[in-house]
Amino acid sequence: MPNSSRDQRIQVLKDILLRLHHGASPDSVEADFQAHFSDVSPIEVSLMEHELMNGDHGVGFEDVMKLCTVHAKVMAAGVQGKEVPDSQQEGHPVWIFKQENLALQAGLHRIQRLLDALETAESQGQDLDPGLLRGLTRQYQLLDQFQRHYRRKEELFFPIMESYGHDAPPKVMWGVDDQIRDLFGLAKEALKGLVDQAGDASVAQVLATYQAFVQEFKDMIFKEEAILIPLLLSLFSEDDWLAIAKDSPEFGYAIIQPDKEWVPSRVKFGAQGENGELAGAGLGAEAQNEGPAEASADAPVSAIQPGPTAKPVASSVSDSASNPATSPTAKPSSNSAADSTTSPAPNPEADLPFGGGYLSLKEANLILNHLPFEITFIDKNDLFKYFNTSIAIENKLFPRVPSAIGRHVKMCHPPRSLDMVMTLIDDLKHKRRTSESMWFHRSDGRFAYVTYIGVFDDQDQYMGVLEYVHDIAPLLDLGPDKRGLAPLEGDGEQAKD
Template structure:
């Protein structure tokens, strides 16, 4: 990947940001490129946002569609044999996009039927069908959640942090457009169908642009940088976030060579036999003798998780401490003093979590774990806790998705010397508190 190409791409986008027309920029682009890799686009966006040009991720996000149109037809594809297998995250992602596109088309037809005077007597049935299709289309939230919580952390671990940041910001704008259209659907027949059609098309335009960005840019980056283990991790954790309209019909299991302990022992034994009792062998070469030696690796004894250790005001084994944390009636997350997401407990299955957490998020910077629209608020909370201005920040809200009240606490974690060591977040479903029976002796 030539650095010169990155610089040319960056200069072209800078011209665009400084007011050049999309047409002139397109001509400039066509003069220099017959093909561009998705990785080059990623690196270009990273350099653009991290250089002293004054271009922020908000600037890049505002021209995201113009960028995508610039690259249409010029992006080089990447072929990975496994990616078309049933259950592979790439195939699942593309299948969802097909199903979501189909839902868009059905909604357009239903809106058209609603406005047809000949169908006036069937409006109740049409509204019912429209609401059902919106409910199906609304499952794009699961599609976006998997992208943001599973794809993005792995991308960031390889140094590609610019595309996730920009794409997450656009995702949130698309969510807002969908919410505006959905609100009008629920108000039918009182709502104005023309206004609904206008808001739906505004959403559909951005949504279809995102599908292009996902399949022509995002997935191309992932196919170039992800290992098979990365894809397996995504497949393993996807159920926690759910799917959009369609689900994988089978589990993806690539063919892999087994390197079991038995195979390793056989290989070690064979090597020791070939080298001799002293684990050395002399090999004659035209340049002289070479002595090969082999030292068997000593196996480290695994820590005894059942052995009690001094722990606070008593003794606990690792196994007991893990069990206790997982039996607390809270979802716990710990972010260390370097702002790295380090731990979460398993108080409930991942699919039932209020704030979903999966193993791939461990090791991620806390700022990358949140959508751009709430990032300033998160930074402010951590600043208050780190500085000592506050020991706790508490809030509650009504979750429409879960239909329950949620109580969230961010607490500063300090050692015995008062030094800041991180932030503990605990999240509690407080809906049962509203449903408590006032009779204390009822069940006694």
């Protein structure tokens, strides 16, 4: 379809949602929708939302979020059934995502049955069965694993969507996710009150808070299945899905535990086909039919390198020339093809001046990865550029994944905290603050202490923000003084009071 025709369809979709925004009923727009669209592309919907949020219509992501449920219902017939066969293979991130939704819905049914039994007992004046209450508490704990499902979506799916220029859907969906988290928090508090027999706690109150959560939770499942997944399958390359599959275990899974690794069929560079032709020469297999084998110097090296040696990346060269709206955003110049071909690799063993002495790159990297902190660096362009790997995955306070490197910091935070984060960065950048710290207790007993520092060079030029995070719970109960160790420089003098 020509771009002009596509733009017209996007405009019609935009007008429909604007009418809803200004008070039109869903029934009044549904007929127009059906008249103009027999099959709706998720790409077009995403572009429309992007225009709504970034145009001068007076519509922000909060407004689009209010329209999201209506939007999903209107779209339902148009987007269901669109699948890519690869995504149906066991272990594929989409397969896992859908299996989790099935398991979570089964959990909803189990909880509802237990609540119905408790409601019947209460209405008949019977004492509540402690066994039912224990079972209900256990089912709530299992259902709480939906947090892992949401975290993977927000931390792995959303960054890649944004790299292709689709930043509106993540903002909208993350905002709704936070609302659902809040509703489940209220539901858990109500259940705890009933179990502890606190105040005027009742089964009716537990039911009310649970049903408020369930309504929004089921709506989100529908939006994931009918809107989000088709959009992702339209956008993401095989390498994108491989990157997600690689990073997913760091965030965990909801209720189910996949036991099979997804291994896609890959065309190897230089391998001969049945007729003796070279397969995938010059480009990855996905890009062979995308036109000439040229790529911009801004493109990530791994997006244009051949076959099996290419690392999974959160981008693709597909359609980048013909459709700018769906092409990945440019990565930092240090990742460019031009840099990789003109700059020789530094000697990792060569001594370089660092601080008050000298270190090789190898030593500096090892030192950073032996510090007992989680370190993150945001560069002067507000891009997420570095994190160390000294803390084991299962012990991290804030998991970081390679696919987030190169992402703008404003895309790394949920909408509710974005203003606070950007204000802090701006204050550090302009030296209104030199540093900032926060601390909070976690439910697992750890005590997170987080510090942000503005980084400046010798010419007082702003270079970025350093964040370091550590668990200070062990430091709060160190016990008696421990002395007697000499400093490493070996002067033998004991530490003074």
